[in-house]
Amino acid sequence: MSTAPTPTPLISLTWTDHVTGHQGHLVIDRLVRGVSSGGLRMRKGCTLDEVAGLARGMTMKEALHYNPEGRYIPLGGAKGGIDCDPRDPEAYGVLVRYLRAMRPHIEKFWTTGEDLGLTQATVEAAAAEAGLTSTIQAVYPLLDDERAARQRLEKAFGIDVDGIGLDELVGGCGVAEAVLVALDRAGVGHTGTRVAVQGFGTMGGATARFLSRAGLTVVAVADVEGTIANPDGLDVETLLAARDGYGTVNRSALAPRDFRLPGDAWLSTAAEVLVPAAVSYAVDTVNQRQITARWVVEAANMPVLPEAEELLAARGIAVLPDVVVNSGTNAWWWWTLFGDIGADADEAFAYTRRSMRELIDLMLTRADADGTSPRAAAHAIVAGRLPAIAERFGWYGHAQPR
Secondary structure, eight states: OSSOOOOOOSEEEEEOOOOTOOOHHHHHHHOBTTTTEEEEEEEOOOOOOHHHHHHHHHHHHEEEHHTSSSSOOOOOEEEEESSSOOOOHHHHHHHHHHHHTHHHHHHTTEOOOBOTTHHHHHHHHHHHHHOSSSHHHHOOOGSHHHHHHHHHHHHHHHETTTTEEETTTHHHHHHHHHHHHHHHTTTSTTTTTTEEEEEEEHHHHHHHHHHHTTTTTEEEETTTOOOEOOOOOOOOHHHHHOOTTTSSSSSOOOTOOOOOEOOGGGGGGSSSSEEESSSSOOBBBTGGOOOOOSEEOOSSSOOOOOHHHHHHHHHEEEOOOHHTTTTHHHHHHHHHHHHHSSOOOOHHHHHHHHHHHHHHHHHHHHHHHHHHHHHHHHHHHHHHHHHHHHHHHHHHSSOOOO
């Protein structure tokens, strides 16, 4: 049997809520040892095609973090999505019923957690109401010491770092490291380099914090109410403290020199780095013309349409792809659960920085050598790793037959 990935997902299904009519989707792109990994998002307009693309991306993220000597063994890629506004009063009920419907898959094949529109606390509460032991229980049979592993992860989720949970920070730490590697390779200093961030939730907020602390100047932040800008730099910590649960900043917290702009103004902000950290498909063939930054660093999943990325590349603007850039959160879960790192913030950040720096550097070196885009280089790295993973571990819990 070939170990090459199939062109279509292993499982693709759509569920319709019998109470509200909202639809939800699950796509399992690939299994490794019979298990897959990928978050659950909730947003109005979420489609099966979107979820399928995200699931393929998860397969890549897992493979990119494959370390033959590590305890964490990559899983397959999967993703869930619900077509519902998370602010809808009926959203929580829809989530519970979705998880009940997906319970057999979660128990056996699919490990999941928070994604766009949902917090981990909300997912866990709904999962408990749906009768699930855990949203990651499918991976438990793969652990050497399940009890110790679960305690370690639970302890890690309880760690607070300067007012924000560790679990909400590690992904942004990885995104920030991707930015810093790009700057270092280009010989651009950190201090004073300007950044605009679209989305100020878990990923965008953490990215802004780490970049600000690294000396960069965050000049614009966009949320659902518009763009907040200050060419001299925003007070990131003040804005973080003024967020609601959906990443929207209370405008009463703005400094006198901060000013408000339309929602899409982050695109044309005078900055060297743009970080789309909110919704998919944010940059298209039309609005990409507004971008003058040197780098677009994808903290969100699939924020730049492929056609737009080609046009940006033709203008000398590099897109650092989501499958690498935002993979830190998923990897941190498994590094902690499998025991590569302990429940410690300093250890988590150090391990994330080191791993992401090595991965970003590998990708950019490959892109330079091949004369391709960073995304094409990442795909090439994955293509080389997937057969080795399949041969060693098998899709369904045993090595693939030759």
